[in-house]
Amino acid sequence: MSAVEPVDSQAGAQQELPFAMVYGQAVMEMPLDLYIPPDALEVFLEAFEGPLDLLLYLIRKQNINILDIPVAEITRQYMGYVELMQSVRLELAAEYLVMAAMLAEIKSRMLLPRAETIEAEEDDPRAELIRRLQEYERFKAAAEGIDGLSRVGRDVVVPKLDAPEARARKLLPDVSLEELLMSMAEVLRRGDMFESHQVSREALSTRERMSDVLERLKGGGFVPFVELFTAEEGRLGVVVTFMAVLELVKESLVELVQNEPFAAIHVRARAE
Numbered sequence: 001m002s003a004v005e006p007v008d009s010q011a012g013a014q015q016e017l018p019f020a021m022v023y024g025q026a027v028m029e030m031p032l033d034l035y036i037p038p039d040a041l042e043v044f045l046e047a048f049e050g051p052l053d054l055l056l057y058l059i060r061k062q063n064i065n066i067l068d069i070p071v072a073e074i075t076r077q078y079m080g081y082v083e084l085m086q087s088v089r090l091e092l093a094a095e096y097l098v099m100a101a102m103l104a105e106i107k108s109r110m111l112l113p114r115a116e117t118i119e120a121e122e123d124d125p126r127a128e129l130i131r132r133l134q135e136y137e138r139f140k141a142a143a144e145g146i147d148g149l150s151r152v153g154r155d156v157v158v159p160k161l162d163a164p165e166a167r168a169r170k171l172l173p174d175v176s177l178e179e180l181l182m183s184m185a186e187v188l189r190r191g192d193m194f195e196s197h198q199v200s201r202e203a204l205s206t207r208e209r210m211s212d213v214l215e216r217l218k219g220g221g222f223v224p225f226v227e228l229f230t231a232e233e234g235r236l237g238v239v240v241t242f243m244a245v246l247e248l249v250k251e252s253l254v255e256l257v258q259n260e261p262f263a264a265i266h267v268r269a270r271a272e
Contacts, residue, residue, distance in 0.1 A: 051099035052136040054081060059133070066133055069126055071110055075103040102129065175256040175265060183265050184242055187229050191238045194231045204236060209244035217254060217269035225256070225265040 018026030109125040
């Protein structure tokens with residue numbers, strides 16, 4: 001008979017897991033000199049904006065009708081929260097302690113026996129607390145609605161574009177028809193002084209005179225209106241030149257400028 005080899009009882013056992021891993025090395029046993037500082041464990045509680053916020057949270061958590069608050073149960077839960085904040089060394093505002101005293105007063109007033117006549121005359125001790133809770137709930141809902149709206153800088157970005165550099169355009173003074181006629185009368189008066197008595201017919205073309213006027217205004221500068229006329233041509237030459245100037249103004253080829261009333265009129269060719 002062949003000998004039976006002994007079976008290792010620990011071979012099939014599950015391998016023990018390490019207690020912790022420190023710098024990549026497994027620690028199988030808890031150190032005897034392990035020290036845990038008292039502030040190593042921190043408890044983070046839900047933040048409340050005040051005692052009314054805490055009461056409203058407790059009421060909503062249990063689906064309690066806000067018009068029929070079980071004062072005893074709510075007071076017990078409220079005081080438990082206050083004691084918890086004191087145990088973790090959180091600074092309590094005076095408003096929380098005032099609310100605790102108010103809940104204790106309401107609880108005591110509801111526990112004390114009262115006569116039926118007095119009970120009919122007095123209001124519910126919870127009425128003031130219910131009114132404050134309802135008012136706080138409305139303001140909180142309104143604040144949450146406002147916070148849900150889009151905000152400039154958070155949800156909405158207003159684009160900014162620098163305005164282009166503005167170039168001021170110099171507006172030239174307009175010339176009235178009366179001033180133009182007065183200047184024309186002055187030219188005619190001067191033309192009469194050089195009127196000739198010779199009977200002769202000169203062929204004058206308005207189109208040619210328009211070309212002559214544009215030629216004189218070719219430099220782009222201002223030319224006195226009276227210098228466009230040649231007095232030696234007589235009345236006919238003055239009229240033809242005047243008609244040529246009017247046609248050029250009508251076709252927006254030249255512009256007339258007068259700096260002030262009764263001042264001299266100047267003519268300039270318009271820029272293309």
